[in-house]
Amino acid sequence: MSWETVIGLEIHVQLDTNSKIFSGASTSYGSEQNTNTSLVDLGYPGVLPVLNKDAVMMAIKFGLAINAEISRRSIFARKNYFYPDLPKGYQISQLELPIVQGGSLEIQLNDGTKKEVGITRAHLEEDAGKSIHDKFSNQTAIDLNRAGTPLLEIVSEPDIRSAEEASSYMQKIHQLVRYLKISDGNMQEGSFRCDANVSVRPFGQTEFGTRTEVKNINSFRFVENAINHEVERQIDRLENGDHIIQETRLYDPDKDETRPMRSKEEANDYRYFPDPDLLPLEIDQETIDKIAQSLPELFDEKVTRYIEALSIKQSDAEEIARNMQIAEYFEATLDHFSNDAQMVSNWILSEVIGVLNRENIEINAFQIKPKRLASLLSRVDDNTISSKIAKNLFNQMLTSADSADELIKQQGLEQITDEDSINKIVVEVLNEFSDQKDQYLEGKEQILGFLVGQVMQRTQGKANPRLVNELIIRQIKN
Numbered sequence: 001m002s003w004e005t006v007i008g009l010e011i012h013v014q015l016d017t018n019s020k021i022f023s024g025a026s027t028s029y030g031s032e033q034n035t036n037t038s039l040v041d042l043g044y045p046g047v048l049p050v051l052n053k054d055a056v057m058m059a060i061k062f063g064l065a066i067n068a069e070i071s072r073r074s075i076f077a078r079k080n081y082f083y084p085d086l087p088k089g090y091q092i093s094q095l096e097l098p099i100v101q102g103g104s105l106e107i108q109l110n111d112g113t114k115k116e117v118g119i120t121r122a123h124l125e126e127d128a129g130k131s132i133h134d135k136f137s138n139q140t141a142i143d144l145n146r147a148g149t150p151l152l153e154i155v156s157e158p159d160i161r162s163a164e165e166a167s168s169y170m171q172k173i174h175q176l177v178r179y180l181k182i183s184d185g186n187m188q189e190g191s192f193r194c195d196a197n198v199s200v201r202p203f204g205q206t207e208f209g210t211r212t213e214v215k216n217i218n219s220f221r222f223v224e225n226a227i228n229h230e231v232e233r234q235i236d237r238l239e240n241g242d243h244i245i246q247e248t249r250l251y252d253p254d255k256d257e258t259r260p261m262r263s264k265e266e267a268n269d270y271r272y273f274p275d276p277d278l279l280p281l282e283i284d285q286e287t288i289d290k291i292a293q294s295l296p297e298l299f300d301e302k303v304t305r306y307i308e309a310l311s312i313k314q315s316d317a318e319e320i321a322r323n324m325q326i327a328e329y330f331e332a333t334l335d336h337f338s339n340d341a342q343m344v345s346n347w348i349l350s351e352v353i354g355v356l357n358r359e360n361i362e363i364n365a366f367q368i369k370p371k372r373l374a375s376l377l378s379r380v381d382d383n384t385i386s387s388k389i390a391k392n393l394f395n396q397m398l399t400s401a402d403s404a405d406e407l408i409k410q411q412g413l414e415q416i417t418d419e420d421s422i423n424k425i426v427v428e429v430l431n432e433f434s435d436q437k438d439q440y441l442e443g444k445e446q447i448l449g450f451l452v453g454q455v456m457q458r459t460q461g462k463a464n465p466r467l468v469n470e471l472i473i474r475q476i477k478n
Contacts, residue, residue, distance in 0.1 A: 003238075005163075005199075006199045006201060006208055007160035007197065008159075010153060010155050010156075010195040011170065011192070013153075013182070015054075015055050020149055021055050021150035022040055022092060023041050027150070038148075056281065059099045059152050068122070075096065076124075076274070079092075085128050085143075091126060092125060095272045099123060100123070101121050104119055107172050118156065118159050125153055126149065126151065129144040129145070129146055130142070130144075130145075154173060163223070166196060166223055175322065179299060198230045212244065212245075213248045216250070248262050303318050306341075332371075333374050337375075340377075343377055344374075375404045376390055386463075388461050389462070425458050425459060426471045427475060429451060433451065452468050
């Protein structure tokens with residue numbers, strides 16, 4: 001039997017606010033356990049939550065970016081369940097009237113295929129604390145620093161049909177929230193994670209199969225692996241005459257398997273009801289319009305501008321725009337050197353990203369700031385130095401605070417552009433390598449590279465290679 005996979009993702013995005021969603025406690029990462037807390041987060045009797053306005057503005061910004069409907073009136077509810085890292089005994093979330101309803105995102109797969117994935121809703125809620133099982137022998141520790149951290153939960157329609165599509169959709173959401181600057185998207189710190197609802201059904205069947213929910217997946221690779229494993233597990237059970245139990249499962253990346261966590265609850269199991277301590281959230285149209293006007297240039301728009309206005313190759317434009325911080329570095333470099341955007345793109349995609357990957361750092365920690373890179377490229381552009389020398393200087397600038405101009409002056413690296421000086425060396429080379437000259441005249445054009453290399457070697461790489469090329473051909477033909 002042929003099976004069709006049906007997937008929906010629930011992505012939890014930590015919003016980049018300074019304080020928690022209902023209290024003034026800090027959201028900073030890495031603090032000592034149980035220090036970023038307040039009486040509200042700890043669930044003390046009589047304390048009242050106060051909604052964080054910044055979290056609301058960020059949710060609206062996301063909704064507008066996916067062309068969703070922004071609810072002028074939304075309600076916070078209590079989702080009741082007991083767990084040690086949830087001191088109040090309930091989580092404040094949204095159910096019936098979320099702040100964002102509808103919307104969609106277009107994803108692109110590895111083969112270039114594009115697909116639109118519908119988004120059901122995005123709602124605000126608070127995060128729970130964290131249970132730590134390996135700190136003390138036979139005991140579980142509770143860290144409530146995360147309790148009350150603002151989350152935006154983004155729920156997709158069950159439109160996803162493969163693990164690859166799920167990973168592409170997750171990456172697109174990750175890219176979007178970083179572009180909007182509403183989240184740092186740091187997966188290692190728990191700022192971006194997802195739950196995958198997975199089911200299978202025979203091809204042609206319209207009714208959905210029984211789904212399982214794989215919880216707390218925090219990498220694009222893991223979401224693919226977890227879904228593929230869960231799909232195989234479900235198909236294997238069904239083809240052996242078993243049935244699928246609706247349950248919550250955990251993915252173990254070390255064993256590459258999912259395992260049961262608990263039976264899957266329905267909404268009524270949580271006894272949702274409107275939170276009596278929080279008034280309905282009313283948003284005026286003026287606020288929505290103001291946020292709409294402040295939306296930044298997003299990925300697709302940026303790629304189009306790079307191609308049309310800067311004449312960059314499409315593949316390069318997409319690669320640069322894929323990471324907002326890389327795009328900002330690229331544009332900051334262009335602010336100081338705008339003569340050749342493709343040259344800037346080439347250097348960033350090869351030299352700069354090569355260093356980032358080698359040193360495992362983000363672009364904001366990169367040693368060569370945009371202005372310094374621009375000055376280096378300017379010296380290539382005006383023929384002061386060759387590209388080969390520029391790459392050597394680039395490596396020096398990784399450990400030196402000197403500018404390109406200072407290094408060029410210190411090392412006497414100015415490119416030789418005087419035609420007479422270069423021509424004398426060209427004549428010497430052609431006289432010494434007359435056999436190679438004859439081979440070129442016989443049609444072996446690759447010999448030209450050898451002759452150019454000989455001239456460059458004798459000028460210690462300082463001669464302008466384009467001019468060397470021209471002068472050799474001119475001398476040979478004469």
